[in-house]
Amino acid sequence: MIWNRRTWMGSVLAAMAGAKHAKPLFASEDASPADAADRIGVKTRRCLLLWMDGGPSQFETFDPKAGVITGGPTEAIRTATPGVHFAAGLPRLAALSNDLCVIRTLTSKQGEHERARYLGHTGFERVPAFERPEIGSLFSHRLPASELPGFVSIGAPGYGPAYLGSEHAPLVIENPAESAALMRRLQKRQSRFEVLETLNQDFSKQFIGDSMDVGQTGQWLRSQSRKRVSDRAEQLQRLRGYLQSPLSDLIADADRASEATSNRFATSVKMATDLLAAGVTCVEVSMPGWDTHQDNFGRTSRLTAELDTAMAAAIERLKADGLWEETLLIWAGDFGRTPTINPASGRDHFPAISNMVLGGGGIPGGLVIGKTDALGRVIEDRPVTIADGLATILGRIGIAADETYQTAFGSPTEATDGGTVIPELALLSK
Amino acid sequence: MTCLRCIQSCIFATLFGLATLWAGTVGAGEGDVVHPSPDPAQDDSFSVHQWADRIDTLVDRAAAKKGIEVSAKVTDAKYLRRISLDLLGRIPTLDEAATFHASPDRQRRVREFLDDDAFADFWAECWTTIAVGEAVSRRTDRVCLQNWFRERIAQDTPWNRTVADLIAAQGQGAFDGPSNFVLHHAEDPVVPIGRVFLGVQLDCARCHDHPSARWTQDHYQDMKRFFDPVSIRNRGDRDYTLVDRTIRDGDVPCFLTGIKPRTRQWRRELSVFVTASKPFARTMAHRVWYHFFGQGIATNPDQTSVAAKGEHAELIQTLADAFVAGGYRLRPLIQTICATRAYARQVRMVPSGAPDASNHDPPHASTHAHSRVVTRRLVTWTLQPCAKGLTPSQWRRSAEILIGQAFAGGVKPDAEVRVDRFPLGNLWERTPTLEARLRSMALPLPRPAHSSVDLFRLAYSRPPTQSQREWLESVPPRDLLFALLHSNEFCFWH
Numbered sequence: 025m026i027w028n029r030r031t032w033m034g035s036v037l038a039a040m041a042g043a044k045h046a047k048p049l050f051a052s053e054d055a056s057p058a059d060a061a062d063r064i065g066v067k068t069r070r071c072l073l074l075w076m077d078g079g080p081s082q083f084e085t086f087d088p089k090a091g092v093i094t095g096g097p098t099e100a101i102r103t104a105t106p107g108v109h110f111a112a113g114l115p116r117l118a119a120l121s122n123d124l125c126v127i128r129t130l131t132s133k134q135g136e137h138e139r140a141r142y143l144g145h146t147g148f149e150r151v152p153a154f155e156r157p158e159i160g161s162l163f164s165h166r167l168p169a170s171e172l173p174g175f176v177s178i179g180a181p182g183y184g185p186a187y188l189g190s191e192h193a194p195l196v197i198e199n200p201a202e203s204a205a206l207m208r209r210l211q212k213r214q215s216r217f218e219v220l221e222t223l224n225q226d227f228s229k230q231f232i233g234d235s236m237d238v239g240q241t242g243q244w245l246r247s248q249s250r251k252r253v254s255d256r257a258e259q260l261q262r263l264r265g266y267l268q269s270p271l272s273d274l275i276a277d278a279d280r281a282s283e284a285t286s287n288r289f290a291t292s293v294k295m296a297t298d299l300l301a302a303g304v305t306c307v308e309v310s311m312p313g314w315d316t317h318q319d320n321f322g323r324t325s326r327l328t329a330e331l332d333t334a335m336a337a338a339i340e341r342l343k344a345d346g347l348w349e350e351t352l353l354i355w356a357g358d359f360g361r362t363p364t365i366n367p368a369s370g371r372d373h374f375p376a377i378s379n380m381v382l383g384g385g386g387i388p389g390g391l392v393i394g395k396t397d398a399l400g401r402v403i404e405d406r407p408v409t410i411a412d413g414l415a416t417i418l419g420r421i422g423i424a425a426d427e428t429y430q431t432a433f434g435s436p437t438e439a440t441d442g443g444t445v446i447p448e449l450a451l452l453s454k
Numbered sequence: 455m456t457c458l459r460c461i462q463s464c465i466f467a468t469l470f471g472l473a474t475l476w477a478g479t480v481g482a483g484e485g486d487v488v489h490p491s492p493d494p495a496q497d498d499s500f501s502v503h504q505w506a507d508r509i510d511t512l513v514d515r516a517a518a519k520k521g522i523e524v525s526a527k528v529t530d531a532k533y534l535r536r537i538s539l540d541l542l543g544r545i546p547t548l549d550e551a552a553t554f555h556a557s558p559d560r561q562r563r564v565r566e567f568l569d570d571d572a573f574a575d576f577w578a579e580c581w582t583t584i585a586v587g588e589a590v591s592r593r594t595d596r597v598c599l600q601n602w603f604r605e606r607i608a609q610d611t612p613w614n615r616t617v618a619d620l621i622a623a624q625g626q627g628a629f630d631g632p633s634n635f636v637l638h639h640a641e642d643p644v645v646p647i648g649r650v651f652l653g654v655q656l657d658c659a660r661c662h663d664h665p666s667a668r669w670t671q672d673h674y675q676d677m678k679r680f681f682d683p684v685s686i687r688n689r690g691d692r693d694y695t696l697v698d699r700t701i702r703d704g705d706v707p708c709f710l711t712g713i714k715p716r717t718r719q720w721r722r723e724l725s726v727f728v729t730a731s732k733p734f735a736r737t738m739a740h741r742v743w744y745h746f747f748g749q750g751i752a753t754n755p756d757q758t759s760v761a762a763k764g765e766h767a768e769l770i771q772t773l774a775d776a777f778v779a780g781g782y783r784l785r786p787l788i789q790t791i792c793a794t795r796a797y798a799r800q801v802r803m804v805p806s807g808a809p810d811a812s813n814h815d816p817p818h819a820s821t822h823a824h825s826r827v828v829t830r831r832l833v834t835w836t837l838q839p840c841a842k843g844l845t846p847s848q849w850r851r852s853a854e855i856l857i858g859q860a861f862a863g864g865v866k867p868d869a870e871v872r873v874d875r876f877p878l879g880n881l882w883e884r885t886p887t888l889e890a891r892l893r894s895m896a897l898p899l900p901r902p903a904h905s906s907v908d909l910f911r912l913a914y915s916r917p918p919t920q921s922q923r924e925w926l927e928s929v930p931p932r933d934l935l936f937a938l939l940h941s942n943e944f945c946f947w948h
Contacts, residue, residue: 152589181887196887206892213896219929220937226922227943231801231841 060167061350066422066451068385069350070300071163072342073308074293074335075144075180076357078137078315079378081371083361083400084111084324085331086379087128094363094399097321105390113328116336122390123339123348124383125449129394129403132359132410135373137315140358145183147414147440154431157192159354159417161185162439163306164192166421171269172303178292180310187431194308195266197275200295204279207272270302290334297341300351314357317370342384352385352420356413363400377403380413382449385420393446411443419445500786502561505776506793512769513796513837522835525800530558532948533798535915539844539947540746541567541788543576544851548859548912564792568785571608577784578604579847580745584650585620586638593686593694594638595627602631612782613738617651618725626695633696636721640686644677651728653737653758654710669710679707680715680724732774736762739773739787746791748842748947766837801841801948841948848947853939856913860902860935902931913938 061069088111089095099112103121110118117124134140139150146156157165164174165188173195175182182194197203266272278295289311296307311331316323335355342348360378361371377396383389395405415425418439427439445451517524528536534554538546541564546554554563567573582600590596606616621643623632639646648656658664659674683698698721707724708714711731715723728734737758744750751770752761762770773787780786791797844852902909906926910918918926926934938944 197889198887199889202889203892206889206896209896210892213933215930216895216933216936219933220940222925223937223941223943227941227946230948 061421066420067350068352068420069167070304070347071159071306071352071354071385072293072296072300072338073159073306073354073356074331075141075308075310076314076331076355077141077180077310077312079140079358079361079373080314080327081316081320081324081361082128082377082379083363083371084113084320084328086110086114086126086381087377087396087400088112089363089398089400092399094365094401096365098324105392108390108392111328113325114332116332120336120339124353124381124389125387125391125393127380127382127393127408127413127446128377128396129405129407130356130360130378130380130410130413131403131407132375132378134410135359135375137358137373140375142183143410144356144358147411147443149441154437155184155186157186157188158183158194159414160194160306160308161188161192162418162423163421165189166423167305168192169303169305171266172271172299173266174305175308176296176299176304176306177308178296178310179312180308182308187429187437200275200278200291204272204276207275211272271299274298274302287330287333289330290337293334293338294341297338297345300342301345301347316361317366317372318368320361320365320370322369339383348384349386350384352387352417353381353383354417355379355381380408382417386451387420387449391448393448408446409443411441412446413443414440415443416446416449419449419451422451500780502786502789502793505772505779505786505790506795508772509769509776509790510795512766512772513794516766516769516837517835524796525802525838527795528798528800529916530554530560531916533560534563536797536839536947537564537567537792538915539848539852540792541576542570542572542851543579543845543848544572544855545913545944546915547855548908551911551915560798561789561793564789568788574604574608576847576851577607581607584741585635591638592692593627593640594634595631595692596634598628599631599634607784610783610785613777613784614729614734614782617734617738618722618729621647621651621725621728622722624697626693628692628694636681636684637686637694637696640684642678643681643684644674647728648677648710649756651737652710652731652733653740653755653760653762654733655757655759673708673710676708677710679705680709680720682707683720733759733762735774735778735782736770738782739777740770742777742784742787743773743791746788746797746839747837748840749836752836769837796837797839799838801839841946844945844947849945852944856909856935856939856944859912860904860909861900862903897936899932899935902935904931906931906934909934909938913941913944 061067083089083095084098088098088100088109090098090100090109100109101112101115101118102108103110103118105121108121108126110121132140132143134143134149142148142150145158148156150156160175160177160182161184165185168174168191174192175185175194177194177196178200179198180196182196184194185192274295277298278291281291281294289309292309296309299307311327313323313327339348339353342351342353357378359373359375362374364371366372377400393406394403394408396402397404411425418425423439425438425440425443425445428436429439431437514524531551531554534546534551537560538544538550578600581603582596585603586594586596586599603616619632620635623630623636625633627634627637636643642660645656645660648654654669655667656669656674656677658667659669659671661671663670682704683701685697685699687695687697689695698719701718701720706714707720709724709727711727713727717723737755740750740758740761741755744755750758750761751766752764758770761767773791776790777787780790904912906929907918907923909931910922910926917923
């Protein structure tokens, strides 16, 4: 828990208003993300991050340029928001445009996939000696989940929690079917963990002094281990806890669902909404295939069809469950793609302009931020840097861009690499 | 990065209230350099027990001054496990434990382990990591460097010569082990030389004069010039050659003490300056101490220059003196440290803030370091061994012993159990998938050839207590083997 002027004021105001959920200022443990969110006075309690791996074309998604040379054969369709058009491949999302905020002028200089992905997930250029936490880990740290993992990543390896601590690392699920089978097998091997627990308790007792309990001893032992092997005992315990939680059922459900449909992304997104409903703070789903250097139009039409179905279904599902107002939806990718169509009917990397879509969690819908020129070659109005984007996202859960974190190696650092919150999307109006 | 390090050093400098670091050698000239005899023969007059006594006297005096009650002695079984992990990087085998139990001569056991090939193997690995870190770079041939270290450690070559070779080496990385140190740090060899061999942090001086640091940017630039002649030739993948060009003019470099080279062999001159200096002996001795105690004396070895001015200065100097008296060889120093009463004390924790609390909680002490909520942390006194988690390499070597003996002769060939099928779960940087974790947890294990009690005894190098013995009777050996491999008692040095 980090204190700054804003959270301080939030708590003071909550206390003054006699809010039911106001907690002591220095409460360190929250029972659930909802409690944590209440305490820091934000509406957003969870996050669904849809990452378009490879870099999605803005022309074929949220900033179509129909009828001009750079637009290619892609048509634009009207959305529920007057004057706003999406690409024709996204009819269901177009109907939901009043729930979405489209940022059309996200800009960066990073045109290499791995580096751009790191930048997009953390807000910082990668420096190997100074790892940064990714969005999911920041959410998990800010709004910790109790029994379930705070951050689940489906299909992508993730970048990790850096200095936030290993409990905020992504639980990476690559293959729900295999996980489901393994979990079934593990249910039969529960006795292993009971034996492990007994051994660890016996060991802790060896060190117990006058005023310590087994839990404290375990904490002390971990503090002595740094980045060494012993962390595994703790992680095994945590995984074991997941096995007894709804997680294992959800994974089994996803396994069954994936047999019924060919849209793997839709299955993953469905599983993600289930996990969010069960209490996971942040779920990231990665959708591969957007690196369309060849046959951009054929490939994006297939990709947008899957995306449109899955993302619209997620929004409707979250709304039906009454979670939409508490769930921040983020759609983003590595970078945008070139206005110029290459000889292979493809579009190449174009970090100068890309799209990001936000929704839910109290984000004002029907909003478009930024404007590109008629050909989509340059930004005409309001460039938004990656740092601005991160500052805006983190701002939704009350993390100020200049909030200070303490790294494991002793150096303080700020939450984002500069950047200012997009005023329309600021949590508190100034 | 520099500035971050800067902040770190700044915190340290403030913490220890040190306006000047390493003041003892300010402006000192050649007189400050200790010149060891060119070929220190094995010194028969070196007395392990005398040196161990001198160290214990200082540790006991420090404890008495602080009113600390030192911990009790560890049992022979635990002592064996400690030296086995520290010297060979693995738990003792059942045979070793039985032999030691029959005649528990601790010093003889240490000497026998020092002659074991596994000692040179394990220590070569540790020193390779100290020299070039854990990361793999395209320009560095770790294996070649490690083989070279192994040879040096097996022969117990004086460590000043070994380090001098690292600093001055020329040659091809794939064939000439020591050349890999400078090849690895080619962009900036000065900072690692200061940190690893002299216990001095020169990071800040790279870019600016740090207000509270003794070393200025000029010092750094003067040091950097020692490496002006270095030239690296790349003739293809993994084919890097380190050679010195002839420098005809330009400013002459200058060592931190003010010494300047008299010849044009600048790197060789530097290698002598470094290894003949007092901070070198202190830092190397402190590194060896750190290896055994799991924590440094007041600071970690990278900042030995700070610790050498602190309250335990005499202890660090005595360790350094023992190291020099033993001809800069590792073995006499290791024997000395293993012979101290301090090393053989039980691990005991105290809440931080208690009078005997360590004054340098490691920065990783709490994963919740960012939390402003002040929790009572549990720490160990600086001059007492602390429980340390096994390194991945120690865990793998130990697991091999346990698994190897658990199935010795009793398992069908198709039911092979391999250590690499238990992937290490702690490397979150690699973010293994849920499937990978579950696979290692659900790993089917064949029935071990030993009883639960024997497995327990092997893994923990001790017999179970009476109540544990009763409990073990109800535990299936398969479950027990899995649990032992992941349990804290196995995963920690304690």
